[in-house]
Every structure is written in C-alpha cells, then in structure tokens.
Amino acid sequence: MNIFLPLQLLADWLTYNFFHLQPSSHLGVSLNFFLNDSFKILFLLLVINYLMAVIRYYLPVARMRNFLVSRRWYGFDHILASLFGAVTPFCSCSSIPLFVGFVGAGIPLGVTLSFLITSPLINEAAIVLFIGLFGWKITLIYVLAGIFLGVFGGYILGRMKPEKYVADHIFQGQSGKPVVDKILIEKKSISSLLLKFWHEGWSLTKRLTPYILMGVLLGALIHGFVPTGFFEKYISANNPFAVPLAVIIAVPMYANAVGVIPIIQALVEKGIPLGTALAFMMAVVGLSLPEALILQKVMKRKLLISFFAVVSLSIIVIGYLFNIFLS
Secondary structure (H helix, E strand, O other): OOOOHHHHHHHHHHHHHHOOOOOOOHHHHHHHHHHHHHHHHHHHHHHHHHHHHHHHHHOOHHHHHHHHHOOOOOOHHHHHHHHHHHOOOOOOOOHHHHHHHHHHOOOOHHHHHHHHHHOOOOOHHHHHHHHHHHOHHHHHHHHHHHHHHHHHHHHHHHOOOHHHHEOHHHHOOOOOOOHHHHHHHHOOOHHHHHHHHHHHHHHHHHHHHHHHHHHHHHHHHHHHHOOHHHHHHHOOOOOOOHHHHHHHHHOOOOOOHHHHHHHHHHHHHOOOOHHHHHHHHHHHHHOOHHHHHHHOOOEOHHHHHHHHHHHHHHHHHHHHHHHHHHO
C-alpha cells in the first residue's frame, strides 16, 4: 500500500487538470515531480517533527543519549542505524526529516548519519528490480556495500565530534527531565500539550520549508529537462578516471533508487563497467544538490562538506573495487 498515493493523485490533478500540462512535456514532468516530492517531504517533516516533540517531552532524552554515548558499542550502533536506513523506502531528501528528528531527540550524530547515508541507497522495490536485472549475487553485494558505506561514513564523521556543526535550532526543545517531574510541575492538560507539540513541530518545519522547496525545485528541473543519456559519453570504459567522474557528474542529478536502476541497466548494456555504473547510481541516489540545499539549513558548512567528501570518496573506492572484482 502506497501511503503517499493521495499526494501523488493531488500532484497529478494539479499538473494535468488544473494547469493543463501534458504528461510528456518537460514542464509537465518537472512540475509533477516538484509537487509530488514537495507534498511528500513536507508531510513527512511535519509528522516526524510532531512525533519527535512528543518523544522529547515524555522520554528521558538525556538519559537515553548518555546511555548511547557512555558505552563502547564497537560500531554496532552504526550497523543498527544503517540496517534501519536500508528498510526505510526514502530518497535522499525524504530521509532528512527522520534524520532531523533523530538529531533533535539527542541520538549521537554519527549514528544518525549512518542512517542518512544508507537510507536512500537501498529500498525493497529497488532490490526486487536489481535482482531481476543483475541477479541476486550482484544485488547482495550492492546491498552490503550500501550498509557498509553507512556504517563507515557515519563512524568516520562521528569521530569528528560533529554535534558542534549542527544548526542550533535543531536542538531547541530538547530536555532530559523525566516525564514524572514534568507532569508534577507543569500539570498541563492534554489539549495544551497537543498544542505545544504542534507549535514545536510546526516551528521547525517552517524553518526548513524554504530550503526543501528550493532543493526539490532544482531536482525537478534536472528530472524534467536533463536527458537520460546526457552524461554517458563521459564515463566510458576506457577512461581510468571514469569512476570519480561518474560520481562528480551524478551529484547534480536527483532520483530514487528505483528510478535510476533502468539508467544503470542502459549504461551497462552500452559497455560501461558495472562498478562505474553502480558508483554513478550510489552518487545519484545518495548525494544530490537538492539534498545539499536542504541539509545546509541543518548542518553548518564544515560538516556538510565533510559529509559529501566522505561519502563521495567511499563511493569512488567501492566503484573501483566493483570494477576489479566484478569484471
């Protein structure tokens, strides 16, 4: 069941009935993409921010945070975060609301980054398509690479103590007081608490909305106006720098894993090495300019650059390894 189907139908009605655009036109494709993704991401952001406001109020967040940071997990917390990212069917921009909620709830930032890295790379529909096109062995290797990328990237970024590079407003509303103390002291009614949670969730959503819309608009323009074969000539098999070049030229593009798999099939059929094609896919779905525009409201510049650098370099290494062992 697609919970976003009503939003897709609304985007379709606005695009093709209200604005009378043709489904085959560049403008029609771009506007439909913009409306659908904007509705979906803003809905997710508002719901998750509201739920996180409730969680921050009722749970001893500081105690949970101290539990996570006071023990030596030996990377197991990053593995759990990456596995959770692997089962969430989000694209790079859709993953950000949940990432913001985790950060605001006090979960260690390196762990949340493991989720953010893996989440767009793997989803169930993409895995089914991947098995049909490339077989289960290649699919398994790709899934393991996506999980490893999240674990490794989140761990490396977590070693930087990145919390100081997160926008201050993300942490507003955090509290470590137990719920019993709050109830005894504040004695708020259910209606006043619901209103409080709404204001807190809506306040954070409003701050991020302009950046989300700018990011989705850029993605919509790329999605509607950039031809599928535009980049193919730059990542041919005889170019030793094809893997890093594939990653670089993939960043401006914006698509989910399901949407980009047919492109990968076309690239491989045209003789491009599988590792180069998979690196291109990972960069398209895991990194994008729209994602950067949204994240720059959440992360300060140093962390944003570090995030893109670590993930990009990791994808390049994985692409070369794929070319060596899968050729």
